[in-house]
Amino acid sequence: MEIIVMGCGTSQGVPLVAHDNPGIDLKDGRNWRSRTSIHVVIEGHHVQVDAAPEFRMQCLKNDIQAVDTFILTHGHADHVLGMDDLRQFCTNKGGEPIPVFTTPIGMERVRAIYPYAIGRPASSGYVALALNLMPRRLVLPGGGILSSTILPHGHESTLGLVFEEPSTGAKFTYYTDCKSVPPEAVELGKNADLAILDGLRPNYHPTHMSIDEACAVSVELGAKRSLITHMTYQIDYAIYTEKLRSTFPKVGLCYDGLRITLE
Ligand SMILES: [Zn+2]
Ligand SMILES: [Zn+2]
Numbered sequence: 001m002e003i004i005v006m007g008c009g010t011s012q013g014v015p016l017v018a019h020d021n022p023g024i025d026l027k028d029g030r031n032w033r034s035r036t037s038i039h040v041v042i043e044g045h046h047v048q049v050d051a052a053p054e055f056r057m058q059c060l061k062n063d064i065q066a067v068d069t070f071i072l073t074h075g076h077a078d079h080v081l082g083m084d085d086l087r088q089f090c091t092n093k094g095g096e097p098i099p100v101f102t103t104p105i106g107m108e109r110v111r112a113i114y115p116y117a118i119g120r121p122a123s124s125g126y127v128a129l130a131l132n133l134m135p136r137r138l139v140l141p142g143g144g145i146l147s148s149t150i151l152p153h154g155h156e157s158t159l160g161l162v163f164e165e166p167s168t169g170a171k172f173t174y175y176t177d178c179k180s181v182p183p184e185a186v187e188l189g190k191n192a193d194l195a196i197l198d199g200l201r202p203n204y205h206p207t208h209m210s211i212d213e214a215c216a217v218s219v220e221l222g223a224k225r226s227l228i229t230h231m232t233y234q235i236d237y238a239i240y241t242e243k244l245r246s247t248f249p250k251v252g253l254c255y256d257g258l259r260i261t262l263e
Contacts, residue, residue, distance in 0.1 A: 001144075001165045001262045002041040003172060003194065006058035008229040008254035009033025010200060011078040013054075021233045030237040030255035035078040036176055036230045038196070039064055042165050043142030047071060048086075049161065049174065055082025062257060066092070069140060070129075072102035073176060074158040075109030083114060087127040097128035101138065101148075105156055107131050134159055143167070149185040151178035154207030160185050162192070170262035172196075173221060176230050179207050181217045192223045193262045196254065199228035201235060211235070215248045229254045 014033035015021040024031050035052030039062065046066040050073055052058065067089040073079055086098055100110065110131060111118055117127045138146045149160040160181070163172040173189035175181055176198050181189075189195065199214030209217065211228060218226035228235075228251065237253055244251045 001163060001168060001170045001172060003196075003260045003262070004039040004062050004064070005196070005227075005229070005254045005256060005258040005260075006037045006039055006062055006064075007034035007052045007054060007256055008231060008258075009035055009256075010230055010232045011035065011076065014231065014233045016233055019233075024233050024236045025238065028237055030253075031233075032256065033231060034058060034256055037079070037082075038174065039067075040163055040172070042140060042144030042146075042163055043167060045069065045140045045142040045144055047140065047144075047146070047163075049073060050079035050176075051082030051086065052078060053081045056085040058082075058256075059085070062259075067098060070098050070100045071134065071146075071159065071161065072100060072106045072110065073161070074103055074153060074156050075106045076156065076177065079177070080106075080109055080113060083110065083129070084117075084127055086129070087125060090128050091125055095124065095128065097130040099132060100129045101132050101134040103134065103150075103157055103159055106159075107133065147188055149182075149188050151175055151185060152180055152182070153177045154179065160189065162189050165262070168263045172262060173223060175217075178209060180209065180213070181220070186217075186220050190221050190223075192221065193225070194260060195221050195223035195226040196229050197226055198230045199235075200230055201232040203234075211240070215244070215251055218248060218251050224250070226251045227254045227258075228252070
């Protein structure tokens with residue numbers, strides 16, 4: 001299984017616009033964060049999780065050549081607003097709609113923003129989306145297994161995702177945009193080879209986990225390695241990587257363009 005971190009920034013991205021972004025070294029490219037999304041290749045099947053406003057540039061930078069299935073974790077702008085740029089992936093598949101799996105609110109949001117793309121075949125160069133509610137367990141073409149669970153995220157719930165690849169035995173837990181990880185989600189996602197977890201900033205936030213909360217969840221999950229995502233400008237890559245090395249040695253930070261192969 002291959003995981004490509006296309007973006008790991010909070011909803012405004014990093015650095016902030018019109019702000020002096022104190023405490024972060026902007027000469028370090030790992031501190032330039034586009035909005036959060038990942039691409040997963042599992043049993044040869046390409047799963048895109050969320051489409052940030054920068055989705056087009058993320059695809060070009062990371063050489064994404066296909067999207068076979070699209071998962072929208074929830075309907076917030078930083079995850080949904082790049083979906084129109086799925087169009088070339090439709091064209092490359094002869095106009096076939098891309099299967100989209102999401103929450104009930106995610107479905108409402110997609111229908112409201114992209115009414116022209118729902119329930120009709122794509123005409124050349126346009127996007128077509130086949131909207132579905134995400135089931136608890138989805139067997140993907142090729143045999144990869146994608147399980148989901150619901151994570152609390154303020155007014156909206158987020159899909160927590162667990163990928164399992166039978167041919168390699170690899171397991172990957174992806175819990176972005178959540179205030180906590182309930183016991184059922186711990187059970188589903190535990191003992192993974194890799195967990196990527198929401199860890200917004202050092203201090204408390206009402207709808208996202210802080211760095212400390214993410215580290216506590218990483219211990220509960222028992223993943224071989226955990227990485228933090230959806231980070232604000234308050235987290236400098238080098239400083240926090242060093243801090244975590246002594247306190248939570250199995251936890252690190254994502255950066256845009258990071259690629260991880262699990263086998
Ligand atoms: Zn977000
Ligand atoms: Zn969100």
